Amino acid sequence: MHALDVREGALVLGVPDRFFRDWVDDHYRSLLEATLARVGNGLVKVAYEVVEEPSGGPNLLPAPTVKENSARPPRLNARFTFATFVVSDSNQLPAAAAQAVSEKPGHNYNPLYIYGGTGLGKTHLLHAVGNHIWEKDGSQRVVYLSSEQFTNEYVESVREHRMADFRRKFREECDVLLIDDIQFLGKREETQKEFFYTFNTLYELNKAIVLTSDTLPSEIPGLEERLRSRFTMGLITDIREPNYETRVAILQKKAEAERLTLPDDVAHFIAKHIQRNVRELEGALVKLSAIHSLSRQPLTVEFAANVLKDILPANRVVDVEAIQREVARYYKVTVEALKEDRRHKALAHARQVAMYLCRKLTKSSFPEIASRFNKDHSTVIASVRKVEGSRETDPTVKRELDDLEEKLGV
Structure with a gap:
């Protein structure tokens, strides 16, 4: 810009x-x-x-190359490609799977189901698949839309008696079906029925299907069992929150795409304060770039702190509740589960880590922590000692604790 x-x-x-x-x-x-x-x-x-083509401005994004023989499929964003996606440990498998699908649509990982939190790059990968397939072969009929848009088109077709057109579009005139936020299909019985038959038709014809969601198929409320079964026939993979190094790399790559010279210390400042969401990182960079372009002030940490003060998260109080919430998010369990007397190995580990962090990062006593987990204080003491030992001897546990302490802002 x-x-x-x-x-x-x-x-x-x-x-x-x-x-x-x-x-x-x-x-x-x-x-x-x-x-x-x-x-x-x-x-x-x-x-x-x-601006259709770059004119050499300092912050101008490169204009996408448009193929002469066919128009880009509707709703596909030319800026979301594999080249602009930053691959890291947190997204390596979904990125590789999406690339494989785009090389052999309908044959590799069909369907591909990518899930994860908001703003982590699921939509980017979905567009990248569509763009890559279309760039390779402009005759491929790529259909991209959200489950909400699919539902709206279905309802409108029923109301206007155009179901034949609807089914032709999604079953006969579609080679690649990309559906974003499939979780919103839950509890919509008639739309689910129509999507089920659409899915079956495309699958039997070896047409590629890629779905994104914020959760696993088994955790989508109101989703019919037959659709859950279909969604698990291919590959299910998740995108996790980016670590610190990845956040810095994302900022640097986005800045490079915008022809913006982003000093390392500014990139590290933003990455330190915005931890969970790629979309928030990009938003911060867009705002910084815009104000820098208008004001012509130098890009320094002080300038970034002033420009971004309204969107940088405030310093959070680290208390038992905050630790329980963060640990539950990190290990993908509920806070309630941390307080239950279930002995599942993964859940027990998460509970022990939470107790350890409560003891290390708060002024709570062992009995106070025990009461917040519905345990006795001897259990808390044993958990803290176990995690302390594991931190010294187990690199995986050390990395988990480092990640959690960073997310808690300590």
Whole structure:
């Protein structure tokens, strides 16, 4: 993004595509116009112009290459490719699986089911699969949409008596079906029925199916058992939260794509404070780039701290409840399960880690911690000692504890 012109009292910003324009306008119009009011010499409005090809501006994103023989499939974002996806330990398997699907659609890992938290890159991989397949073969009919959009199209087709058109689009005129947020299909019985038959038709024809969700198929409320079974026929893989080094790499790669020179100390500052969400990292970088471009102030840690003060998480109080919540998230269990008397090995380990962190990071006594886990204080003492020993001898436990302490901000 860069400044193009001044027209009719508005600063015109060059953007690479409509998706980028809409995202910036939704999130930062008020901030940009407030900044202009302070430094813009009478400019109070922001306008946008889609720039088809890069003109060499300092922050301009490279415009996507458009194939001459066919139009890019609807809804596919050209900016989300495998080349712009940062691969790390937290996403290596889903990234490799998505790449394999894009090389042999319908034959490798069909269906591919990717799950994980919000803003970790599931949608990016879904677009990357579609873009790669289309770039290789423009005759491939790629259909990308969310489960919400699938439901809306189904309801509209029923209402307007156009089910033949609906079924033709998704069964006969589709080679690759990419569905985002499939969890929202739960509890929608009629839509599930239609999707079930669509899935079966495509699968039997060796058409590629890639699904994303925020949870496992078995954990989607209201999902019919026959769909759960279909979703598990291929490969199920998860994306986890990026570690510190990965967050820095993501920022540096995004900055490079935007032709923005991002100092290492600024990248490390942002990565330290925004820990869980790739989307938040990208949003912080977009905001920093925009204000830097408008104000021409140098990119320093102090400048970043001032610009991002409204979106950086505030210092959190580390108490027993905060530790229980973070440990539960990290090990993918519930807080209630940490307090139950279940002896499952993985759950017992999570509970012991939580007790250890409560003792190390809070001023709570052993009896106080015990009461918060519905245990006696001797159990807490034994758990703390066990984890202390494991931290010294087991690299995996040490890494888990380091990750959790970083997430807790200590």
